[in-house]
Amino acid sequence: MNLFCSIGYRVLIILIHTQYLVPNPAFNLRGRSSARFRTPACHAGGRGFKSRRPRHLKDRQNSNFFMSYVKKELVFTKEQIAERIQSLASQISHDYADKELILVGILKGVFTFMADLVRSLSIPVKIDFVRIASYGSKMQPGEIRLVNDIGLSVKGSNVLIIEDIIDTGLTLDYLKKRLKKKRPASIKVCALIDKSERRKIPVDIDYVGFKLDRGFIVGYGLDFDERFRELPEIYRLIF
Numbered sequence: 048m049n050l051f052c053s054i055g056y057r058v059l060i061i062l063i064h065t066q067y068l069v070p071n072p073a074f075n076l077r078g079r080s081s082a083r084f085r086t087p088a089c090h091a092g093g094r095g096f097k098s099r100r101p102r103h104l105k106d107r108q109n110s111n112f113f114m115s116y117v118k119k120e121l122v123f124t125k126e127q128i129a130e131r132i133q134s135l136a137s138q139i140s141h142d143y144a145d146k147e148l149i150l151v152g153i154l155k156g157v158f159t160f161m162a163d164l165v166r167s168l169s170i171p172v173k174i175d176f177v178r179i180a181s182y183g184s185k186m187q188p189g190e191i192r193l194v195n196d197i198g199l200s201v202k203g204s205n206v207l208i209i210e211d212i213i214d215t216g217l218t219l220d221y222l223k224k225r226l227k228k229k230r231p232a233s234i235k236v237c238a239l240i241d242k243s244e245r246r247k248i249p250v251d252i253d254y255v256g257f258k259l260d261r262g263f264i265v266g267y268g269l270d271f272d273e274r275f276r277e278l279p280e281i282y283r284l285i286f
């Protein structure tokens with residue numbers, strides 16, 4: 048009997064030591080292991096117990112597993128995007144002819160759109176970027192934080208904010224209020240996609256590429272957990 052107890056005790060110690068019996072915090076659906084991308088950690092990796100695989104490998108494995116089940120449907124082709132950008136660029140070039148214009152892009156999703164738009168303009172422009180975080184493990188829902196501000200002075204200049212998608216409107220509202228304090232001559236907004244489904248704050252968008260009412264969009268610079276940015280078309284993810 049003593050022998051069995053002693054063996055059982057040793058096995059228990061080994062299991063705890065190798066972490067087979069330690070509950071995995073990622074299994075908690077309310078936990079925010081990655082605020083933007085919780086699903087794979089909870090579904091694929093949430094076995095309830097920690098494996099011995101290092102976390103960075105486990106996250107990559109979970110993410111790949113999840114991504115293999117994500118389907119996407121084509122929303123806008125390369126040709127449709129190019130045509131729309133050409134028409135936006137003509138309109139902007141016309142409206143700002145003989146005026147000093149500074150384009151302020153909101154990273155990261157805007158990088159492809161901004162590059163194509165700038166090359167289609169027929170007027171000289173200056174460009175700058177801001178980086179804004181609207182999610183994060185230590186942030187409250189709806190909280191917006193400036194990560195990188197513009198370097199150029201916009202005082203007395205015309206500013207055109209370039210955004211990839213306007214969704215709730217919170218990011219744009221935050222940036223507009225912030226830029227206004229720098230006393231530019233004017234502030235207007237150009238967005239590749241105006242997605243109205245989750246709008247919380249009414250925002251004026253002066254130049255709109257496409258209007259959509261629903262869905263999570265990827266491709267052409269837009270990501271889901273840093274994936275799909277390289278796609279030349281725009282897709283809607285189907286979960």
Ligand code: 5GP
Nearest residue numbers: 156212213214215216217218263264269270
């Ligand atoms: P807001 O909700 O503040 O208007 O949008 C904030 C940011 O969320 C956007 O700049 C964009 O980066 C991201 N976002 C909103 N909707 C989508 C979407 O459908 N797809 C992707 N990839 N990002 C989105």
